[in-house]
Amino acid sequence: MLKMMTFFQGLPGQQSVPGTLNFSGSPQKLPSISESESEASMSEASSEDLVPPPEAVVAPDQEQQEAAKKKKPTVLSNMFSIFTKGKKKRGQPSLVEPPLVPESKPGLDGPIPTVEELKAALEQGRLEAARPLLMLEQELAAAAAGGASEEELVRRQSKVEALYVLLRDQVLGVLRRPxxxxxxxxxxxxxxVAEQEREDRQAVAAAATAEAPGAAALAATRPRRWLQLWRSVVAEVAAERLDTRPAAGAEGRSEAESIFQHLGCTVKEDLEAVVERLKPLFPAEFGVVATYAESYHQHFAAHLASMAQFELCERDTYLLLLWVQNLYPNDILNSPKLAEELQDVSLGSLLPPKQIRLLEATFLSSEAANVKELMARALEMESQHWAQDVAPLRLDGHCHSELAIDIIQIVSQGQAKAENITPDLGTQMKQVLLVELSALLRSYQRAFDEFLERGKQLRNYRANIIANINNCLSFRTSMEQKWQILQDPRSYLLDPLSELKVHGFDALLQNLFVDLKPLFKRFTQTRWAAPEETLEEIIGTVEGRLPEFSELHDCFREELLEAVHLHLVKEYIIRLSKRRLVLKTAEQQQQLARHILANASVIQDFCTKNGSTATWLNPALPTLAEIIRLQDPSAIKIEVATYATWYPDFSKGHLNAILAIKGNLTNSEVKSIRNILDINTGAQQPSRSLFSLIKVG
Structure with a gap:
């Protein structure tokens, strides 16, 4: 399977995503109280209670300071005008990692600090001011319950809310770049944040039980939902990280491939950083790993959904499915560092099931078409080599063709691509590709038959025949090993190869069999005189031609010798069935039977020594010799019945031709012996043909 390493580390020129979980993007504008509330605050606030404030709201880092100088006044700056009304502006300290020194904590360790002291502390980034601010808020609630004037309550609440905005921005600024x-x-x-969540829950409970008398004079400010705001910040960070344009990819990599790699690397590295560095610091109620995982997952899914809306090229469709179905769920979410942390987080698929099925159907169709085209191209190149009389390669002493290797590799790569996505898709692709392979093998067989017919005059004709017969071994081995689960592969995959091999054997043996024909005729022309000499010449002719077949693979050379073995036995039987020899005495019949036995032994020994494994032919001639030798009709019947079980295609016509040699049998005896073939012996149809190749008349 194509593993994640291929995309994260294995591609040329790849670099890791820099600044993992850097959170360096500019923070988005955070929610604030309304402009109407700010204006009310300004109108109600008294400047004589306030100390000179900083001249502007401080951004968490230098980039935000520069941006703040260029922006027009906002609602937030209007709100803080209650601290600067009628006062001269002065310089403002930086909030980037402020030094926390004891002397810079005026009033925080004693009585509740004033609004101005809290504001100064928060502007310095001192988050310990959150507790006094909460106490100030609680005093405000007590004042509302005690019947303070509405004008006074509005003025004081405006100040408290302005401080909360500043605290919120400081807190979320830290949590944006944790x-x-x-x-x-x-x-x-x-x-x-945790303390604010507790206060939110208490406020909601108090409101539900009407435990805050007089608080109606105050504007509702809780629940503040800072935990929810933090989750929104995480979502913004995920968007910033994943929306970053990836670095230029390696040469040959598509834009989509670069995007997939960038998204995958960023998600994996950032979530690992969350698990290793943030989880130990965050309280459990934050669910920090789940929050980041869900945000990154949603944005990753949005990216892929957007890409899937366009018409993707074949490679990008494959890569999209590969990431959605394999690499993201297996190599990212189920990676060693993340698997246990995410096992209870329900992230789901990056794309809806229906869209995945459509993409898979597109992939199967396009990949099958590609495989078909590549196989056809390989066969066309091979056919051109035959026509151009190009000699085949020699490998380990055998004629060799690359066609089988090319075809199997093309099919295997197509199936492997599908299996890389999911095993189920690999199974579907296997069925599709086997149909295409079957069609290719039929085309291969037809092209080979045309070559056998048209290429007889070519110098490398026989060598190319041998090379293509040898091809059948590579095809057969690969199909049996890779697709042995098929119920009946032989019917539509191996049959074309079997036919190709048989036709190749016929072409290789054609000249030999032509040379043997007149030698076999001598048996009947000489009325079976001196049959040993005739057979010796036949065997010598065959032996002289055997070196022509040395470049076949051993298994095919053995099969070819079986074909020679069958031909010798068949032609011998044809000579016995010519009805030109009638022997009226038992002695003559016994002499012929001895000749046949001797000849059968020579044929069997020669063929076996040279590799034939056609042992099923061994009884063919000796049993016929026994039928000719026997004189008792009952004994002959037994031999005939036994013979019919070995060779189910042995017919009455064949039996008549053999019995015609026995000139001392009466017609009634011949009929009785022949009728023995009418008895159903339960023999099956012959798996090998012998007598069906022999015509008698």
């Missing part, structure tokens, strides 16, 4: 913050500062920010 890996850049010191661990203690990060814990402070998390503690503030």
């Amino acid at each position: 890996l850049e913050a010191a661990p203690e500062r990060l814990r402070q920010a998390l503690a503030v």
Whole structure:
């Protein structure tokens, strides 16, 4: 299977995604109270209670400071005007990792600090001001319950809410870039959020039981939902990280492939950083791993859904399915560092099932078409080599063709691509490709038959025949090993190969069999005089031609010798069945039977020594010799019945031709012996043909 390593580390020129979980993007504008509330705050606030404030709201880092100088006043800046009304502006300290020194904590360790002290502390990034601010909020609630004037309540609440906006921005600024913050500062920010969540729950419970008399004079500010705001910040961070344009990919890599790699690397590396570095610091109620995983997953899915809307090229369709079905769920979510952490997080698939099925159907169709085209091209090149009389390669002393290797490789690669996506898709692809392979093998057989007919005058004719017969071994071995689960592969896959091999054997043996024909005729022309000499010449002719077949693979050379063995036995029987020899005495019949036995032994020994394994032919001639030798009709019947079980295609016509040699049998005896073939012996149809190749008349 194509593993994640291929995309994360194995591709040329690849670099890891820099700045894992860097959170360096500019923070989005955070929710604030409305402009109407800010204006009310300004109109109600008294400047004589306030100390000179900083001249502007401070951004968490230098980039935000520059941006703040260029922006027009916002609602947030209007709100903080209640702190600067009628006062001269002065310089503002930076909030980037402020030094936490004891002397910079005026009023935080004693009585509740004033609004101005809290504002100064928060502008310095001192999150410990959150507790006094909460106490200030609680005092405000007590004042509302105690009957304070509405004007006074509005003025004081405006100040409290302005401080909360500043605290919120400081806290979420830390949580936006948690890996850049010191661990203690990060814990402070998390503690503030947790404390605000508790206050939210208490406020909701109090409101439900009407336990806050007089609080109706205050504007509703809880629940503040800072935990929810943090989750929104995580979603923004995920978008920033995944929307970053990937670095230029390696040469030959498509834009989609570069995007997939960027998305996958970023998700994997960022989530691993969350597990290793943030989870130990975050309280369990934050569900930090699940929050980041869900945000990254949703944005990854949005990217892929957007890409899937366009018409993708074949390779990009494959890559999309590969990431959705394999690499993302298996090599990212189920990677060693993330699997246990995400086992209870329900992320689901990156694409809807229906869309995945459509993409899979597109992939199967296009891949099958590609495989078909590549196989046809390989066969065409091979056919051109035959026509151009190009000699085949020699490999280990055998004629060799690359066609089988090319075809099997093309099919195997197509199936492997599908299996890389899912095993189920690999199974579907296997069935599709086997249909295409079957069609290719039929085309191969037809092209080979045309070559056998038209190429007889070519110098490398026989060598190319041998090379293509040898091809059948590679095809057969691959199909039996890779697709042995098929119920009946032989019917539509191996049959074309079997026919190709048989036709190739016929072409190789054609000249030999032509040379043997007049030699076999001598048996009847000489009325079976001196049959040993005739057979010796036949065997010598065959032996002289055997070196022509040395470049066949051993298994095919053995099969070819079986074909020679069959031909010798068949032609011998044809000579016995010519009805030109009638022997009226038992002595003559016994002499002929001895000749046949001797000849049968020579044929069997020669063919076996040279590799024939056609042992099924061994009884063919000796049993006929026994039928000719026997004189008792009952004994002959037994031999005939036994013979019919060995050779089910042995017919009455064949039996008549043999019995015609026995000139001392009466017509009634011949009929009685012949009728023995009418008895059903339960013999099956012959798996090999012998007598069906012999015509008698």
